[in-house]
Amino acid sequence: MSKHQVTIVDIARELGISKSTVSRALANHPNVHPQTHTRVWEAAKFHEYQPNLLAKSLIQRKTHHLGVVIPDIEKPFFASIVSGIQHVANRSGYRIIITQSNESPEEEVANIQALVLSRVDGLLVCHTRETTHFDHMHQIYRKGFPVTGFARICPGLNVPNVVENDVQGAYLMVRHLLEGGARHIGLLSGPKNLTACRLREKGYRKALQEAGIRVNPRWIVNTRFMKEDIAKAVDHWMGLPHPPDGLFAIYDAGAVALIRHLKAQGRRIPDDLQIAGFGNDPVAELMEPSLTTYAQFPFKIGEMACQQMLDLLAGVKTAPKEIVVTGKLLKRQSTLGPV
Amino acid sequence: MSKHQVTIVDIARELGISKSTVSRALANHPNVHPQTHTRVWEAAKFHEYQPNLLAKSLIQRKTHHLGVVIPDIEKPFFASIVSGIQHVANRSGYRIIITQSNESPEEEVANIQALVLSRVDGLLVCHTRETTHFDHMHQIYRKGFPVTGFARICPGLNVPNVVENDVQGAYLMVRHLLEGGARHIGLLSGPKNLTACRLREKGYRKALQEAGIRVNPRWIVNTRFMKEDIAKAVDHWMGLPHPPDGLFAIYDAGAVALIRHLKAQGRRIPDDLQIAGFGNDPVAELMEPSLTTYAQFPFKIGEMACQQMLDLLAGVKTAPKEIVVTGKLLKRQSTLGPV
DNA sequence: AACCTTCCCGCAACCGTTCCCATCAAATAA
DNA sequence: TTATTTGATGGGAACGGTTGCGGGAAGGTT
Numbered sequence: 001m002s003k004h005q006v007t008i009v010d011i012a013r014e015l016g017i018s019k020s021t022v023s024r025a026l027a028n029h030p031n032v033h034p035q036t037h038t039r040v041w042e043a044a045k046f047h048e049y050q051p052n053l054l055a056k057s058l059i060q061r062k063t064h065h066l067g068v069v070i071p072d073i074e075k076p077f078f079a080s081i082v083s084g085i086q087h088v089a090n091r092s093g094y095r096i097i098i099t100q101s102n103e104s105p106e107e108e109v110a111n112i113q114a115l116v117l118s119r120v121d122g123l124l125v126c127h128t129r130e131t132t133h134f135d136h137m138h139q140i141y142r143k144g145f146p147v148t149g150f151a152r153i154c155p156g157l158n159v160p161n162v163v164e165n166d167v168q169g170a171y172l173m174v175r176h177l178l179e180g181g182a183r184h185i186g187l188l189s190g191p192k193n194l195t196a197c198r199l200r201e202k203g204y205r206k207a208l209q210e211a212g213i214r215v216n217p218r219w220i221v222n223t224r225f226m227k228e229d230i231a232k233a234v235d236h237w238m239g240l241p242h243p244p245d246g247l248f249a250i251y252d253a254g255a256v257a258l259i260r261h262l263k264a265q266g267r268r269i270p271d272d273l274q275i276a277g278f279g280n281d282p283v284a285e286l287m288e289p290s291l292t293t294y295a296q297f298p299f300k301i302g303e304m305a306c307q308q309m310l311d312l313l314a315g316v317k318t319a320p321k322e323i324v325v326t327g328k329l330l331k332r333q334s335t336l337g338p339v
Numbered sequence: 340m341s342k343h344q345v346t347i348v349d350i351a352r353e354l355g356i357s358k359s360t361v362s363r364a365l366a367n368h369p370n371v372h373p374q375t376h377t378r379v380w381e382a383a384k385f386h387e388y389q390p391n392l393l394a395k396s397l398i399q400r401k402t403h404h405l406g407v408v409i410p411d412i413e414k415p416f417f418a419s420i421v422s423g424i425q426h427v428a429n430r431s432g433y434r435i436i437i438t439q440s441n442e443s444p445e446e447e448v449a450n451i452q453a454l455v456l457s458r459v460d461g462l463l464v465c466h467t468r469e470t471t472h473f474d475h476m477h478q479i480y481r482k483g484f485p486v487t488g489f490a491r492i493c494p495g496l497n498v499p500n501v502v503e504n505d506v507q508g509a510y511l512m513v514r515h516l517l518e519g520g521a522r523h524i525g526l527l528s529g530p531k532n533l534t535a536c537r538l539r540e541k542g543y544r545k546a547l548q549e550a551g552i553r554v555n556p557r558w559i560v561n562t563r564f565m566k567e568d569i570a571k572a573v574d575h576w577m578g579l580p581h582p583p584d585g586l587f588a589i590y591d592a593g594a595v596a597l598i599r600h601l602k603a604q605g606r607r608i609p610d611d612l613q614i615a616g617f618g619n620d621p622v623a624e625l626m627e628p629s630l631t632t633y634a635q636f637p638f639k640i641g642e643m644a645c646q647q648m649l650d651l652l653a654g655v656k657t658a659p660k661e662i663v664v665t666g667k668l669l670k671r672q673s674t675l676g677p678v
Numbered sequence: 679a680a681c682c683t684t685c686c687c688g689c690a691a692c693c694g695t696t697c698c699c700a701t702c703a704a705a706t707a708a
Numbered sequence: 709t710t711a712t713t714t715g716a717t718g719g720g721a722a723c724g725g726t727t728g729c730g731g732g733a734a735g736g737t738t
Binding site: 005007008009019020023024027051052053054055056057058059060 | 723724725726727
Binding site: 679680681682683684685686687688689690691692693694695696697698699700701702703704705706707708 | 711722737
C-alpha cells in the first residue's frame with residue numbers, strides 16, 4: 001500500500017474543478033455538464049480511482065453489509081441457508097458478514113454485539129440450541145435495529161421470521177408411514193426444550209390421532225443427539241410388548257444410525273420395520289436402503305429471510321410476519337422397499 | 340433508529356470537556372486524570388455509547404475485516420475451511436466477509452473487486468475450477484494488497500499459500516491399494532486442467548512406478564465430475580484385457596458412485612476389487628462398505644491460511660511460503676473388507 | 679431593458695473518530 | 709527564585725466523501 005490512493009480531491013485538483021463537482025459527476029448527478037462528466041470519468045478511469053466506501057458509509061449511515069449469525073456453518077443445513085442469504089443479498093448489492101456461535105449462547109451475544117458495533121445495516125440471526133435468554137435481542141430490537149430471524153427464532157419478538165414447516169413435515173411423514181401399513185410408530189426425538197423437536201412431535205401426534213391411533217408415550221424416545229442414545233433407544237423399543245413396525249427419527253443422522261444398528265441386528269428394512277428421517281441430509285440418498293426423509297429447502301429459507309430483511313431496509317411497511325417454508329416428502333427405499 | 344446515536348461529542352459536552360479527552364479516556368490513554376477517566380466511562384455506560392467503527396476505520400485505514408472468496412460454501416470441504424478461517428480470525432478481533440463465486444470466474448473477479456472496494460484488510464482466496472486468467476490477482480498484488488491463497492492457488496503469485504498435500508495423499512492411497520494386493524489400478528480423475536487432478540495423478544504414478552508397475556494409460560479415466568461419467572468409466576475398465584483389481588477415485592463422490600454402480604452389477608467390494616476415494620466426505624464413513632479415503636483437514640487449512648494472513652498484516656517479514664497441510668489415510672472396508 | 683428560469687458549479691458544513699501540537703498549571707530541579 | 713520537566717487538557721486538522729445553499733452565466737419571456 002505504498003502508493004497514495006487517489007481521491008476525488010486529487011481528481012478535482014487535476015481538472016481544476018471542485019470536489020463537489022467530481023462527486024456529483026461520479027454519482028451521475030443530472031446537474032453536471034456532459035463535458036465535465038466525461039472528463040471526470042476519464043480521469044477516474046485513468047487513475048484507477050476507487051471510491052472509499054467507508055467515507056460514504058459514514059456519512060450515509062449505511063454500510064450495505066448484513067450480519068449473519070448461525071450456530072455452525074459446517075452443518076449442510078446452515079451452509080445452504082447462508083448460501084441462499086448470500087444469493088439474494090449480493091443481487092441487491094449487499095455483502096454478508098458471517099459469524100458462528102458454535103452453539104454457544106455467549107458467543108452468540110458476543111457476535112451480535114460485534115456486528116451491530118461494526119454497523120451492519122441489518123441482522124439475520126438463528127439462535128443456538130441453548131439460547132434461553134433473549135435480552136440481547138430485545139435490546140437491539142428496542143433500538144429499532146433491523147432484525148430477521150430464521151430457522152430457530154426468538155419467541156415473542158415482533159420481527160419477520162422464516163421457519164420451516166416442522167409440524168406439517170412430521171405430520172406428512174407419519175401419514176406416509178401409516179399408509180405403508182405401520183401402526184406402532186416409534187419417535188426418535190431430541191431434547192424436549194428444543195422448539196423444532198416439540199413441533200415435529202406435534203405433527204407426529206396429529207397424524208396418529210387422525211388415524212385413530214392412541215399415542216403410546218413409550219414410543220417416544222428423547223435423545224441428546226448422541227450416538228450412544230441409538231442403541232438404548234432400539235433396546236427400549238424392542239423390549240416393548242408390541243415392538244414398533246415403523247420408526248420416525250426427527251433428524252436424519254438419527255435415522256441413519258438407526259438403520260445401521262438395525263441392519264447389524266439382522267433386521268430387514270423396510271420389511272421388518274419402516275424407517276424415516278427428517279432433513280434430507282446428503283447421506284440420506286446414498287445409504288442402503290436410501291432413506292425416506294423430509295427435505296426442508298434451506299436455500300429457500302435463506303433467500304426468504306434475506307428478502308424479508310431487504311424489505312425491512314427498504315421500508316416496505318408490512319406487519320412483520322412469520323413465513324413458513326414448506327418442504328417436501330422424499331419417499332425412498334427405507335419405507336418403500338427396493339424400486 | 341429514531342434516536343440520535345450518542346457520540347463522543349455528546350459526552351464531551353455533557354461533561355464540559357473536549358472530545359479529545361473523551362477519546363483518550365475511552366482509549367485508556369495514560370495521560371488522562373483518573374477522575375476524568377471514570378467520569379467519561381460512567382457517562383459512556385450510562386448513555387450506552389457505541390463507538391462508530393466506521394469513523395475509526397476511515398481514519399486508521401483498517402477495517403478489521405477479512406474478505407474470503409470461495410467457490411461454494413455448500414461443499415463440506417469449503418465450509419470447514421471457512422470455519423477454520425473464522426476461528427482464528429475472530430480470535431484476533433477480525434470479522435470475515437464471505438463471498439461465493441459459484442465456480443464462475445466472472446463472479447470471482449467481481450467478488451474480489453467488491454471486497455477490496457469495501458476496504459477489507461486482506462483477502463483470502465480460493466479460485467474457481469475454471470479460473471485461467473489471473474490478471475485480477477496480479478493487479479491487486481501490484482497494489483500491495485495483502486492476499487493469501489488456499490486450496491486452489493494462483494500460479495506464480497508471490498503470496499503465502501496453503502494447500503493440501505495432493506501428491507502425497509494419492510501416493511499413500513495407491514501404496515495402500517498395492518499393499519492390499521492390487522496390481523491393475525484404475526484412476527478416476529477429473530478434468531486435466533485442474534491442478535488438484537494433475538497432482539493426485541502424479542502421486543498415483545509415483546506409487547506405481549516405485550512398485551515397478553508400468554502405468555497403463557488406459558487405466559486413467561478423466562471425467563468432468565458428472566454422474567454419467569461413472570457408468571462409462573466402468574464399462575471402459577471392464578472391457579480391458581486385464582480389468583482393474585483396484586480403483587482409486589480422486590474425489591469421494593466418484594468413489595461413492597463407483598461403489599453403487601459396481602454393487603448393482605453384483606461385484607463384491609473389496610473382494611473383486613478394492614476401491615478408494617479422496618477427501619473424506621461425510622458419506623464415506625456411512626456407506627456400505629465404508630469408503631477408504633484420504634482426509635484433508637480442511638479446518639486446519641483454513642486456520643493456517645488465516646494465520647498467514649494475520650502474520651502478513653502484522654508485518655511479520657517472512658518470505659511468502661507455501662504451506663502444505665498433510666492429511667491422513669483412513670483405511671476402511673472398501674479396501675480392507677469387513678472388520 | 680428588466681426579469682425570471684434553468685443549468686452548472688463552488689463553498690462549506692457534516693459524518694464520528696484519531697492524533698499531533700499547543701497550552702497551562704503543578705511539580706521538580708537548579 | 710527561576711528554569712525545566714511532567715501531566716492533563718483543548719484546539720483543530722485530518723480521513724474521503726455527500727449535500728444544501730447560493731451565485732453567476734446563459735437563455736427565454738414580457
